[in-house]
Amino acid sequence: MISGDTLRCAFGLMKNYIVEYKETGDLYLVLGETKFKHPESRQWIPAILYKPLYGDMGLTYVREISDFTEKFKTWSGDVAVRKIYNE
DSSP: OOOHHHHIIIIISOTTEEEEETTTOOEEEEEEEEEEEOTTTOOEEEEEEEEESSSOTTOOEEEEHHHHHHHEEEOOSOHHHHHHHOO
8 A cells, every 4th residue: 555645645636646556556657647527426536647657648547545555566677668658
């Protein structure tokens, strides 16, 4: 699980950060922090915007921050891949 402090450092402020989905091992590229309107409460919820690192890169996803921190972990793979996506 990613801690709230790590999340703020890694996801809230760092675009193009690679994370791994815990269940499948798939890699995703964090595009930044955003908000979405909750369909029931109609309140704006802080969220993470991300897309697949491989496959259909035209897809983008939004996930509530608390859910994101539970389901993703920071990726510790090949540094060369990370450098491709750093600004």
